[in-house]
Amino acid sequence: MKPLNENLDGPGGNRLPWPSEFGSERPSGKVIAGLVVIALAVPLFASTCWSAIQNHQWSVAFFGAAGTFGSLVFAVLGLSILRRRRSRIPDAIRLETIDAVPGQTIPARKSTLIALLCFASVAVLVAASRLILLLGNGLSDHAGRNIFSSLTMIVLLLAGLWLLAVGVSVASTPRGLRLTTEGLEFRNGFVHQRLPWSAVAVVRPVIVSRNPAIRVLPTDPSTLSLEFTSRLKQRTGLDCIVIPPSVYGIDPALLYYTIDFYARHPESRSELASDAAVQRMRRGDVLG
Template structure:
């Protein structure tokens, strides 16, 4: 059990993680992944090798990825560590800030799943194209398969290009003396503390943390990629952070935002190790 799990209450608005449905989902996908891997080895080891083993080999990491996402975002939530919380210079803010990055494990899982889907859809697109160009009978079904798999392959390739150019990337939540900076998967935003009205726990999925701002507030939004519109963008000009994406217990980030919103005099420490240490120690309950 983590320190934050002992000291910080879980918001009532969020379903508590670790229910039987989430465990069942993770188990089913893990079994599908293991079964696909076993089927791939069996098929490719046959004499002659069964080509369907290639499909199973590409499906295995995809199923295992879904299992990992379920574990990381629905099961292994309250016992996340605090080692990732650190003091760092944030160029956009122009000062030091306490940084809570997105989960490295979750980011890596999404990368593996994207590569797996790219290989799978690319394989189907190549096979269907070969069938059509060879003049073999396939009918409308093969054409539809080519169109669907080709479109999916193209979209995934564009996502890879976006990631390489920096349009998509691992996010971070940064608490600075002047405000809150949030770099999500596809956009960045900054909210001065004085513009924030409240910090609340959202009722939607993903352990949503929201900050409402005044109508005349001056939040700054910058969308880095147009290929994927994140649901949190619909909250603009307010801020939404999906706690499941963070590398720490979402309750820790939630209470940190509430603490520094409620106590303006304490915000100066966010530019020093004192702020990082307070968050690591979870000394964030309201007086």
Template structure:
């Protein structure tokens, strides 16, 4: 079966609707912030305009990356060796992410410095004048840390499948889940936020916990093939030897998975 014809997990559509609402709320906030920055520039405070543009760059870049994934334009990238089969995010997603972080870090630092001095021409309550420098300083630290970790990892993350485990890496941490510790593979979580995991694979663990592999559509178009790939290799340990050679990629491209 072609990967384009694989059935979408039932609970993903529910999560997708909530993400759309969240996206609209974030977009409205960005537009408001951007308008305030532009108005400050028209009043002669170009410094405020420049910093606002720097702050909104990261969320705009991330929205562009999400749009890329949502429209099914993700390009499959993989690598393999004798240890296992690795799936990598689309290069364009990594480029958008690192560009946004690189612009966010200095902009957030300057915001944190100049807000207490009254040099930012954006209406703020007294509480926001006190709280926002802390918020922007924290954002700067996170951005710098993410850039350093991203450079060390040479990317924003990866999924590595080996005959014994799944290695899940993002810009902050790496987790390894052994196949033998997985008791079920689902398209949603059993927690109260079960339908908020998005286009993810939820690994139900023997100890009662869960491990979520998220943002699957950043790796392959729609993310659906990766969901069925994880389920297939969990249910068929006899096929895991394929993960050490080209057969895993052949199976992924052909969509030859157990859909039961």
């Protein structure tokens, strides 16, 4: 990872102004409290699992292990939410020419997708194993409670299988953001959107699901090219491009100002075909 500018206030000191539309630079107290609760759940589930193993309660031990793993995954993912501002740009940014169009590609991070697949796998394993135990022991004893538990496990199993299907579908398609000499390209695993620079009406900093996002509105919805890349078709947010910076591990303000800069400066778009664009981002020279 390389600092934006090593000449201003030391390495990484050149942080661009934070748009007020992004909300606070720091996560809210509710988010922090939620992450603390999740973090505390890790040792609680772990102790439950260990105690159950010592008492040979294998069903409880399995649930404890699943809870430990799930809580740990969410706790690790939550740490990325706490860090909204970033003083360095991702090393993964690369210059690519696709379909004879050069541009800068920012691939999406895989951590969230991996966590989704892990969580779904755990849900499927827990539900399937518990369902097998219930059916193996029969439903005659405590019939009402066992039937309810079986139905709950069936719902959990179906939900886990659905999440796995979503994760596999998304993982099988390219995900990322491209800033090319011709325009923007956005792939989120469900849809591939393309918008020429000349058709960009406005670039807005917004909040989506309590996180900073960048909304790129076209002058005319018909100029926004759509191509569905998954059988699970996206139904909303198709009239504009909504970019979540956290998915790319890049400072939200830097990404917003960079997209806005090239939308307003056609004379500088040729930089996107060379390393000059990354050098501009590193300098933070995207406010003019």
